[in-house]
Amino acid sequence: MYEILVREDLAPVTKLFEVEAPVVARKAQAGQFVIVRIDEEGERIPLTIGDYDRERGTVTLVVQEVGKTTMQMGTMQSGDELASVTGPLGLPTEIEDYGTVLCVGGGVGIAPIYPIARDLKKAGNTVLSVIGARNQDLLFWEDKMRAVSDELIVCTDDGSYGRKALVTIPIKELLEAGRPIAHIWAIGPAIMMKFCALTTQPFGVPTTVSLNSIMVDGTGMCGACRVEVGGQTRFVCVDGPEFDGHQVDWDQLLARQRIYPEQEKLAVERWQHDCQCGDGQGDDDV
Numbered sequence: 001m002y003e004i005l006v007r008e009d010l011a012p013v014t015k016l017f018e019v020e021a022p023v024v025a026r027k028a029q030a031g032q033f034v035i036v037r038i039d040e041e042g043e044r045i046p047l048t049i050g051d052y053d054r055e056r057g058t059v060t061l062v063v064q065e066v067g068k069t070t071m072q073m074g075t076m077q078s079g080d081e082l083a084s085v086t087g088p089l090g091l092p093t094e095i096e097d098y099g100t101v102l103c104v105g106g107g108v109g110i111a112p113i114y115p116i117a118r119d120l121k122k123a124g125n126t127v128l129s130v131i132g133a134r135n136q137d138l139l140f141w142e143d144k145m146r147a148v149s150d151e152l153i154v155c156t157d158d159g160s161y162g163r164k165a166l167v168t169i170p171i172k173e174l175l176e177a178g179r180p181i182a183h184i185w186a187i188g189p190a191i192m193m194k195f196c197a198l199t200t201q202p203f204g205v206p207t208t209v210s211l212n213s214i215m216v217d218g219t220g221m222c223g224a225c226r227v228e229v230g231g232q233t234r235f236v237c238v239d240g241p242e243f244d245g246h247q248v249d250w251d252q253l254l255a256r257q258r259i260y261p262e263q264e265k266l267a268v269e270r271w272q273h274d275c276q277c278g279d280g281q282g283d284d285d286v
Helices: 022-027 068-073 107-122 142-147 168-176 190-203 250-256 261-276
Strands: 002-011 014-020 033-037 045-053 058-064 084-089 100-106 126-133 151-156 181-187 207-210 226-229 232-235 242-244
Touching: 022 045, 022 058, 022 084, 033 058, 045 084, 045 107, 058 068, 058 107, 068 261, 100 107, 100 168, 100 190, 107 126, 107 142, 107 181, 126 142, 126 168, 142 151, 151 168, 168 181, 168 190, 181 190, 190 207, 190 250, 226 242, 226 250
Parallel strands: 100 126, 100 181, 126 151, 181 207
Antiparallel strands: 002 014, 014 058, 033 045, 033 084, 045 058, 207 242, 226 232
């Protein structure tokens, strides 16, 4: 069992969990993820590692409540235990001294972009960062991002904080201004990453995205996380999760993310019903 040492509300639907997982923390690197099960009957969900502490033996997971399992996890408190935390999985971010880089985090994507920006800064890069969310209430880790960035631009869709703009606007402005950006990382909802890639493509700047596809086992055996990249089938769990954003078939990825809406809705309704009846366990998402 993996004990939750710290639980924090970052936003109305976004929770932080610092989990005791010394074996995972010992090997974790920026860009990697874990597969989590809440209990022995629970489904396996992929969560990107937002941070890790090798000395304390902990990993930090930031969870957005979007389905039954993440909603159930959102009710857990410090002292509760997760059935399993498997990882670190996936290929780590390729960290080197590129020169000037741009790190873009949208919504819950701010969590996985943070360790990438931190490690790029440690490697000697000039780090420009852009973070954004629909509104101020959904923003988090501004201070952490500012601490690892030479410049930080904060955006909200509704203008409630920072600039009123989608993250693609400052990306385009920086590139049009001729900033010598050697590489870009963009992490967030699939639709956001798609438009970040479309924004950077005319400028020819390499753009890396972290894909959040449907995933089951996380080891490459089931094939559920397949995506098309550069016309070839790739598995997000073992070939990624990071890929060249200019090569991803975004329309296919977005379509695959919409495969199970009815099942997901029913799973949430059943879990909520069970909670009202005093069970609180519910069924898996799919």
